[in-house]
Amino acid sequence: MTIFPAASDKGPPAPAPDIIVLRRLNLFYGTFQALQDIDVTFPRQAITALIGPSGCGKSTLLRTLNRMNDLIEGVRIEGEVLIDGQDIFGPDVVLTDLRKKVGMVFQRPNPFPLSIYDNVVYGPRLHGQPGKAELQEILERSLTAVEMWGEVKDRLKTSALSLTEEQQQRLCIARVLAVEPEILLMDEPCSALDPLATLRIEELMQELKRNYTIIIVTHNMQQAARASDLSGFMYLGELIEIGSTGDIFTRPKDSRTEDYITGKYG
Amino acid sequence: MHREKFIERVLLLLALSSVGSLALITIFIFLEGFPLILSVGLKDFILSSHWAPTKGHFGILAMIISSVLVTLGAMIIGVPLGLSCAIVLAEFSPKRLKMVLKPTLELLAGIPSVVYGFLGVIWLVPLIRNYLGGPGLSLLAGSIILGIMILPTVISISIDALTAVPDPYRDGSLALGATRWQTVSRVVLPAARSGIITAIILGMGRAIGETMAVIMVAGNALQIPTSILDPVRTLTSNIALELGYAAGRHREALFATGIVLFIIIMILNLSATLITRRR
Structure with missing residues (x-):
């Protein structure tokens, strides 16, 4: 299968091991504090998974990383988010470039009501001519990367809305x-899919992580x-603990984590 | 139970009465006007521009052309203006501004057409006469006034169409690094296309049916215009101007003109409905 050039090839000569660094990140919706003193590196x-009960701030945290929270009225953010060493709230940051670099997959598949072809080339067309x-090369590469090229190569002009939910996702x-991002943010990308489709998307994520940094909310x-x-x-709103998935699920340090993963609440 | 049924019947009757009056109007204008079309011949009625009803000439071509041109002019002025207004209000304004401005714009629809005509006569017509020449009362004046009059229709329905586009489309586009304008022009507008076409068609129906304002500013000369500064008489103007003194075949010819208008507007409304339903 064709794969994208490794994201790190394009970066500085010796990239730091952590692509994202958050320092004392606080986020408020009006007077409500949705994120509290988040200090973390990715x-x-x-693949980093963010888990926790509904309303705990995991989607908010995700949407901070590509500044999609900027769209919400009355949002206030304190602290620092560094991506590749650059503060994404800094004055010289071009928002569209940031979002190109930090791609996002949403909870429900949201293909545009355009053809399959136009959906895939939408991004590249935004950022150049x-x-x-x-475009044909980008199309084939991108659809091959999600293992769809064979299925759809003969009907690229049909509406994306005619695909199944899994295909849409x-x-x-x-x-x-x-658009060749470096980071993929996935906000419960499988919540609209059946278990088999979910499994196949998870397999896809394993393929993708060879070239991308993935943060998934689930x-x-x-x-x-x-x-x-x-x-x-x-x-x-707090990040209670983060560690290797094996540790978190077998030897959580915090009792709240343990209660959650053993199903006491959530 | 008994009472419930009774109330249901009464409501049904009332509901049917509005459809019924539409049916009666239709039957009435067809009964009054159709015999003339039959006796003159459809070809001589709509393809001749010789209108001398007291001498037996009933060609309405000049008025059809005038109506079409005035409407076209109104669309050229009103659609870009209305659509850009709708885009700004629906996509680029804070919610609060939209909540104030949309009802205000809809209020424009409530201003009597004679007021638009009046403003046209005292302000627009002299302006055209002094700066562009001609009598001032003209195709251009009619188009501008109608272009303004269709704004509320075009804006209001376009805003509804844009608002109906689901937010995930916008989020998806912005998250790919699109600017707001790129998002609107490449995703939101195509997604709202059928609603916007409906808005334009309904605006067209309103423009072609408008009478009072057009009579006041368009000059009402019976001719096929050769310039936008020529005065014109539309189908609706002609009916309104002549019905007062028309009798016999002349009167029938005005009803027949009504049939032509009726059919044009039916076609416009029907296509708007079909386009909306196809969505």
């Missing part, structure tokens, strides 16, 4: 890969246990 080319041949992932603890290298447990 390593390159690994690629020629037809170049794969298409959304392909659409993100087409409600599904089995999913976190199966699919991630690192897991972080969040509760009431």
